[in-house]
Amino acid sequence: MADLKEADLLHLGLEALHEELGGKMVPFAGYLMPVQYPDGVLKEHLHTRSAAGLFDVSHMGQVILRPRGTMDDLKLAFEALMPVDVLGLAEGRQRYGLFTNDGGGILDDLMFTNRGDHLYVVVNAACKAADIAHMTAGMPGVSVEPVTDRALLALQGPGAEAALEAVVPGVAAMKFMDHRVIGDVWVSRSGYTGEDGFEVSVPEAEAEAFARKLLAQPGVAPIGLGARDSLRLEAGLCLYGHDIDTTTSPVEANLTWAIQKARKAGGAREGGFPGAARILKEFAEGPERLRVGLRPEGRAPMREGVELFAEDGTPVGRVTSGGFGPSVNAPIAMGYVARAHATIGTTLLGEVRGKRLPVTVTELPFHPTSYKR
Amino acid sequence: MKYTKEHEWLRVEGDLVVVGITEHAATQLGDVVFVELPETETQVAEGDEVCVIESVKAASDILAPIDGEVVAVNAKLVDNPGLVNEDPTGGAWFFKLKVDDLSVLDQFMDEDEYNDLIG
Numbered sequence: 192m193a194d195l196k197e198a199d200l201l202h203l204g205l206e207a208l209h210e211e212l213g214g215k216m217v218p219f220a221g222y223l224m225p226v227q228y229p230d231g232v233l234k235e236h237l238h239t240r241s242a243a244g245l246f247d248v249s250h251m252g253q254v255i256l257r258p259r260g261t262m263d264d265l266k267l268a269f270e271a272l273m274p275v276d277v278l279g280l281a282e283g284r285q286r287y288g289l290f291t292n293d294g295g296g297i298l299d300d301l302m303f304t305n306r307g308d309h310l311y312v313v314v315n316a317a318c319k320a321a322d323i324a325h326m327t328a329g330m331p332g333v334s335v336e337p338v339t340d341r342a343l344l345a346l347q348g349p350g351a352e353a354a355l356e357a358v359v360p361g362v363a364a365m366k367f368m369d370h371r372v373i374g375d376v377w378v379s380r381s382g383y384t385g386e387d388g389f390e391v392s393v394p395e396a397e398a399e400a401f402a403r404k405l406l407a408q409p410g411v412a413p414i415g416l417g418a419r420d421s422l423r424l425e426a427g428l429c430l431y432g433h434d435i436d437t438t439t440s441p442v443e444a445n446l447t448w449a450i451q452k453a454r455k456a457g458g459a460r461e462g463g464f465p466g467a468a469r470i471l472k473e474f475a476e477g478p479e480r481l482r483v484g485l486r487p488e489g490r491a492p493m494r495e496g497v498e499l500f501a502e503d504g505t506p507v508g509r510v511t512s513g514g515f516g517p518s519v520n521a522p523i524a525m526g527y528v529a530r531a532h533a534t535i536g537t538t539l540l541g542e543v544r545g546k547r548l549p550v551t552v553t554e555l556p557f558h559p560t561s562y563k564r
Numbered sequence: 565m566k567y568t569k570e571h572e573w574l575r576v577e578g579d580l581v582v583v584g585i586t587e588h589a590a591t592q593l594g595d596v597v598f599v600e601l602p603e604t605e606t607q608v609a610e611g612d613e614v615c616v617i618e619s620v621k622a623a624s625d626i627l628a629p630i631d632g633e634v635v636a637v638n639a640k641l642v643d644n645p646g647l648v649n650e651d652p653t654g655g656a657w658f659f660k661l662k663v664d665d666l667s668v669l670d671q672f673m674d675e676d677e678y679n680d681l682i683g
Binding site for chain 1: 594595597598600616618620621622623642645646649
C-alpha cells in the first residue's frame with residue numbers, strides 16, 4: 192500500500208470540500224479519503240456521539256438489482272448468494288447481508304433494501320468490483336446495475352434526525368432500517384457508528400450543496416475515517432478484511448443474528464446458499480472459534496495482529512481490530528478466540544511488544560447503541 | 565533547545581538533558597492515548613527504544629538520542645497521555661538523561677535547522 196501512486200487513486204466528488212474543511216487526505220480502499228479534519232480523531236469521535244457527524248462514504252459501492260422476471264424471482268436469486276431472508280423483507284425496509292463462499296467464508300458484508308420493484312444494495316469499496324462480478328455471474332436472471340453517479344453521505348449521532356429533517360423533511364418519521372426515496376435523495380435510517388442516524392444517497396451533481404446544507408445545521412461537523420473506525424469498533428461492528436474475510440464464517444463471526452429462521456435448519460428455505468454445509472453444521476454444533484469483544488486491563492491498546500494466549504500459555508486466538516475507544520475511555524479490541532476460551536469474563540493474555548498483558552473477553556458492543564427502533 | 569531527525573527536542577537542565585517530542589511530531593501522531601515510560605536508573609544507548617507512544621492511529625517509539633542514564637521520567641504522561649498533544653514542548657517532557665559530557669548535543673539541529681527540516 193505504501194507506494195500507491197497518487198495517479199492510481201480514485202477521487203471523491205467532494206474532495207475539494209474535504210480540502211476546504213482541512214481534511215487530511217490519505218489513500219483508503221483505492222480512494223483518496225479524509226482520515227481526519229483539524230479537530231482530530233478523538234474530538235470527532237466524541238462529537239459524533241454527542242451531536243452529529245457527517246461522513247463521506249461515497250467510496251462504497253451502490254448497486255441496483257432489477258428483476259428480469261418477477262420481484263420474487265430476484266429475491267430468491269439473491270437468497271442463493273446469502274444465508275439471509277430476502278423474500279421476507281418488506282418494501283421500504285433495509286437489512287444486513289453477507290455474501291458467502293462455498294467454504295462458508297464471507298466474501299463481503301452489505302446492506303440491501305427492498306424498493307418495491309428492485310433491490311438497492313450498498314457494498315464495501317474494496318470489494319465492489321468483485322461483488323458486482325459475483326452478483327452478475329450468480330444471478331443470470333437479474334440486471335446488476337452499478338450506480339456511479341451518486342455520492343453517499345452518512346449523518347450519525349443524536350443530532351442527526353433534527354439536522355437531516357431540516358434539509359429533507361419527512362425523515363424524522365423513519366425508524367431504524369427504514370428506507371425512503373424523497374425527491375432525488377435515497378435515505379436509509381442506518382449507519383456504522385452505533386448511533387441513530389442516516390445514510391443518504393445523493394446525485395453527484397447535488398452532493399456538495401447538500402453536504403454544505405447539512406454542515407450548516409447546528410451541531411453538524413465533518414468526521415473522517417479515523418473516527419469512523421473507532422466508532423464502529425465501540426459499536427462492535429465488523430470491518431471487512433479485518434474482522435471478517437473469506438476464512439471466517441458468519442457463525443464464527445458471531446453474526447448469527449443476520450441469519451433469519453427461514454434459512455436455518457427447519458426453516459422454510461433452509462440452506463441453499465454457498466457454504467451452507469459448514470454454516471448449518473456450526474449452528475448445530477457450535478463453531479471452533481468465535482469473534483468476541485476484548486478489554487485490555489491496562490491502558491496499552493491491543494491492535495490488529497496481537498496474539499492471544501490462555502493463562503497457561505496455550506495460543507487461543509488473535510486480535511482482528513483494536514485501538515482506543517474514546518467514549519469507553521479505554522483500549523478495546525475484537526478478535527477470534529477458540530470457543531473453550533470465548534466465554535464472557537475469561538481472562539486471556541495478549542502479547543504486546545513481547546509482554547503478555549491481561550485482557551478480558553467481553554460482551555459487544557462496548558458502547559451501547561442508540562438506534563431508533 | 566536542540567532537535568533530532570526523529571523529531572525529539574533536547575533541553576539542558578543543569579547537568580541533565582530533558583527529552584520530549586516536537587509539536588510537529590505530536591500533530592503527526594494525532595491524539596496520544598497511551599505512554600509507556602522507561603524505569604529510572606537504567607542505562608540507555610543511543611538508538612535504544614526508550615518509550616512507547618500510542619496514538620489513536622498507531623504505536624511509535626521514542627529512541628534514546630544519546631547514551632546516558634535515565635534519572636527521571638514524567639509519570640504525569642501515564643495518567644494523562646493527552647498532555648503530549650496539549651503541551652509537547654513544555655509539560656509533556658518524557659525523561660531526563662544524565663550524560664558524561666553535554667557537548668554531545670552539539671551534533672543536533674538548532675531551531676532554524678529543524679524548522680527547515682519539517683518545512
